[in-house]
Amino acid sequence: MVKPLCACLALISLTLITACQPQPAVDPSLLLVSNVSVVDVEAGAVAPGQDVFLRDGRIAWVGRAGTSELPEPGRSFAGDDLFIIPGLWDSHVHVFSTEGEPDFALPLYILHGVTSIRDMGALISLDDQREVNEQIETGARIGPRIINAGAMIDGPPGSWPGQMVASTPEEGRARVREAAALGWTSIKAYSLLDPETYRAIAEEADALELPLYGHVPESVLLTGAIAAGHDVIEHFGRVTKACSTEEQAMIEGARAALASDDPFPALMAEMATHAFTTLETWDAEICDGAIAALVESGVAIAPTLMVADFYLGDDPEPDDPRLQTVPQSVRAAWGEPDFRRTAMTEDLLAIAPDAVQQDRDTFKRAHDAGVIMLASSDAAFLNPFLFHGATLIDELERYVLVGLTPREALATATLNPARLFGEESETGRVRQGQRADLVLLRANPLENISAVRELEAVIANGRVFDRAALDDLEATLRLRANSDASN
Ligand SMILES: [Zn+2]
Incomplete structure (x- = not known):
C-alpha cells in the first residue's frame, strides 16, 4: 500500500x-x-x-x-x-493521514534532524504501518523511528474516518481489547467520548498496561482526565480551559450537546462559546491548582502551539520554500477553504489573537511549574501549513519566543520524550x-x-x-x- x-x-x-x-x-x-x-x-x-x-x-x-x-x-x-x-523528537504527528504521505513525510523529518516521531492517527492498518517501520529499521527507507500511537477511540459519530467508536462503557472496554489484540501499544482518546465511556477506556487501558494518550474529551474535566490516568494530553488549549472559573459549566454544556439529537453540530456550536468564556474567566488561582495537579500526577502535554497560526490566518507566503517539498495536490488542497477555519465567526476571529496569547502565557506558567512538555507539531497533509519536520523546528522557536530558554526548549524534544516513552537508555542524550x-x-x-x-x-x-x-x-x-x- x-x-x-x-x-x-x-x-x-x-x-x-x-x-x-x-x-x-x-x-x-x-x-x-x-x-x-x-x-x-x-x-x-x-x-x-x-x-x-x-x-x-x-x-x-x-x-x-x-x-x-x-x-x-x-x-x-x-x-x-x-x-x-x-536527534530530535516530534511527539505528535500524522505521517499516514493520506495515501503516499510517508514517502514525503518521513525523509522530511531526517532533513530537519528529527530522528524519532510519535504518530497519532492514521488511515492505514497497524500492520501496514509496521511494514514502514521495518523498512526504516533495515535502511530500505529513509525516515525516523516511529512510535505508532494512533489507536483512536471516539464517541459517536466519530470525528475522523478510521476511528474506532464507542458509545457505552462496555463498548469502550471492547474497543481497547480489540486494539490490544491488533498489537497497538497505546490508546488515543478523542473528543466526543462521554465521561463514563472514557473512564471505562482508561480503566481497561490501565488493566492492559497500555498508556492513554489523546484529547481530553469535551465532556470531561481536566482533573477527571488526570484522575482517570491519562498519560499524555494532546494540544495545550485544554489546560487553558481548565484555568477558567467556568470549566464545569463548559463541560456540562458539552455533555448536553452530545446528548442532543444531532450531537456533532451541537457540540461545535457549544465549543465556539468556550473560547469567549475561557478568555473572560481565566483565573490565576484556579490555573495554578490545575497545573499543580498535572505536575503531581506526571501527566505530560504535547502542546502543538504552532497550530494557532492556522487559526490566526498566519499562513506561509506562496514562495515559502517549504511548500516546494509538499506535493502539488496537497498544496492545492491547502489553498481551498478549510472547514475548521470557515467555522470561525467574525467574533471568534476578533478574539483569536488574545486567546492565543492567553494560551501561550498559560503554557509558560505550566512549564515553569514543572509540567512535562513534549515538543510536537501536529504535522499532517490533512492539517494545512503544518509541515513534516520544519514545523517541529518552528515549534521549538515558538517555545523560546514564549519564554523558555533554548535549553528548556531542547529538553522538550530530547530528554522529555525519551523519559516519557521509556527510552531513556536509547535516546535523548549524547x-x-x-x-x-x-x-x-x-x-x-x-x-x-x-x-x-x-x-x-x-x-x-x-x-x-x-x-x-x-x-x-x-x-x-x-x-x-x-x-x-x-x-
Ligand atoms: Zn493530531
Missing part, C-alpha cells in the same frame, strides 16, 4: 537514484566524529574537543579528543567547529550506549535555539547524512513534490 521512497524515485531520474544509494561514503557501522563540541541538554553545558565513536548504530564511546583506546575507526567525520546534539541518532550543528543551540536550523549532518539509526546528502534528499523531494508522481 505504501511504497518505499527509493522504489518510486528510481523511475524519475539518475539524480534521484543517486540520492537513494546507501548514504554516503561513510561506513555507518564504524565512525568517529572527531573533535566535536558535545551539547549536554540536561546540564545546559557544552564539552568542547570531544570524540564521539559510533559502532553498529550505537554510541560506543564519548571522551576527550585523541584519548580513545578503541581500535582505529573505519571512517571519521571532522567535528571541528561543530556541535553535536541528540551518551555511550545510546542509539546513534544525532545531529551536528554549525552553532550552539544552547545560546540560540535557531542553531537547530544550521544542520551540517544528521545521523539516524547509525546512518550518516552529511550536508551534501541532505541537500540531495531535499532536491529529490522537491522534484517529486512538483511532479506529484505519487498522486
